[in-house]
Amino acid sequence: MISQTKITLASIVDNHLAIMQGALLQSIQDHYQAAEKIDYYLITDNLSEINRNRLCHRIDKINLIWIDINDAMPHNIELPVDRSSFPMNIYARLFIPHLVADDVEKVIYLDVDMIVLEDISKLWEIDLDSHPVGGVLDRSKTVSNEWAGIRNYKELGLAENTGYFNTGMFVINNRRWKQENYAMRIINCLSENIKFSSFPINYGMNVIFANQWLSLDSRWNAYAMEEIEKPFIIHFAGRKPIFKTYNYNQHYKHIFYTYVEKSAWNGFKPIGEKNRLFKKLYNKIEKRIQRIF
Numbered sequence: 001m002i003s004q005t006k007i008t009l010a011s012i013v014d015n016h017l018a019i020m021q022g023a024l025l026q027s028i029q030d031h032y033q034a035a036e037k038i039d040y041y042l043i044t045d046n047l048s049e050i051n052r053n054r055l056c057h058r059i060d061k062i063n064l065i066w067i068d069i070n071d072a073m074p075h076n077i078e079l080p081v082d083r084s085s086f087p088m089n090i091y092a093r094l095f096i097p098h099l100v101a102d103d104v105e106k107v108i109y110l111d112v113d114m115i116v117l118e119d120i121s122k123l124w125e126i127d128l129d130s131h132p133v134g135g136v137l138d139r140s141k142t143v144s145n146e147w148a149g150i151r152n153y154k155e156l157g158l159a160e161n162t163g164y165f166n167t168g169m170f171v172i173n174n175r176r177w178k179q180e181n182y183a184m185r186i187i188n189c190l191s192e193n194i195k196f197s198s199f200p201i202n203y204g205m206n207v208i209f210a211n212q213w214l215s216l217d218s219r220w221n222a223y224a225m226e227e228i229e230k231p232f233i234i235h236f237a238g239r240k241p242i243f244k245t246y247n248y249n250q251h252y253k254h255i256f257y258t259y260v261e262k263s264a265w266n267g268f269k270p271i272g273e274k275n276r277l278f279k280k281l282y283n284k285i286e287k288r289i290q291r292i293f
Helices: 018-031 049-055 088-099 120-124 174-179 182-196 200-208 250-260 273-292
Strands: 008-014 038-045 062-068 106-110 114-116 133-142 163-173 233-235
Touching (some): 008 018, 088 174, 088 200, 106 120, 163 233, 174 182, 233 250
Parallel strands (some): 008 106, 038 062
Antiparallel strands (some): 106 163
């Protein structure tokens, strides 16, 4: 049982989705009821000073702790390079337990493309017991899902009905994570199986934590392409509501913009595809360069 009382959160943010981090912070603050400030570790990937200042806008219940991406991951490891358009900064979440203060025993990781609609302390109070992580079942449900599961699950000795959780939100048992060197085990797993991985972090964590993770209420990671009654966290996986081409749940989009209006991005209007496509292209080129060298 983890005894830590101060809520500790972590995310990874860059300029591309800084506005979404801003809305996420506002949503957490709006629903948080306790007096003690939340410690929020923000791993920044070339974040501009302007956006850093914007993220501090009207934040008085949250203590922001900044960590540069170059200080977040060891320099002596070779990260697996897949062919997706996900940025390389996705791997930083694996090192969060090594970045927070030594007395921090538990951390909630949140992707920036989320909105929190419940007091985050309720998620925090869930007892992980001896589980290394807690998470929510992914839309794909099992490792045998052809679209997003683990394509070589049989070779890895996993049953086809083994549960598969989404790593956009997960609660970390820091002590176990560090003791059992999970960051490197996940990276090594991906390096050996990268050709089977469509969603790298999901793949690696679901292989390493198969049948070990604590399943949480699905409302703590509700997808914007679905309709869930009274979600606790909305996850805008896939197309983001900052783009004109967003075509998922429109009510969730409206909720997102209520928090944008409370942030330093108030007045923002959805933008066209050019920015999104350029970022995806940039990520792919960056990976191709790494594969060459």
